[in-house]
Amino acid sequence: MSGCSHGATIRSVTPRTIGCEECLEEGQAWFHLRICRECGHVGCCDQSIGKHATAHFHQTGHPIIEGYDPPEGWGWCYVDEVFVELPDQTTQRGPIPRYY
Template sequence: MDGIDPSVPPSGPGCADCEAADPPGWWVHLRRCARCGQVGCCDSSPSQHASAHAAATGHNVVRSYEPGEAWFWDYTAETMYEQGPELAAPAHRPLDQGVPGPTDRVPLDWRRHLHR
């Protein structure tokens, strides 16, 4: 897994691109770029920002940003790694943040918006 910088902290508690959207978006699960710390939404989420970030920047490795998960995914190799280097804290989204989240932005019919 090349291109990992364990010293870079995550960009924030949620998907940076969903937060910056107008209106702000929502996500199912979060992924953290292992090179620059950009937090993005997973491929099941409506906007799929984590994989878009990987495609746009060449930062091909993400780590789950979910509590209790420490796996990595390499978009280029299409390979999951059960473990890898310890990354700068925090290791996951806030525990009080809902899934999907943020709770106040998730539509009632959210399941219809999922990518499978």
């Protein structure tokens, strides 16, 4: 994991929700989804109004997310601000509602 020192935090996770956890609670729309590779929190990307994936990082310190919907399979480390290679791709708990 070139440029990232947080590989030990990556886990195989089960998505906690079928869409952005906070947007579903608030009745808000999202653009793309990201999943926390430490705990399985599903949050919306920074192009979404809520920016809940980034908010989850700031709240918990969990550094690595995966591009979750559409299935993208890439990883990102918020701390080191670099893409990371993930050992696997998280299986979706679909169907995931589409809002955009």
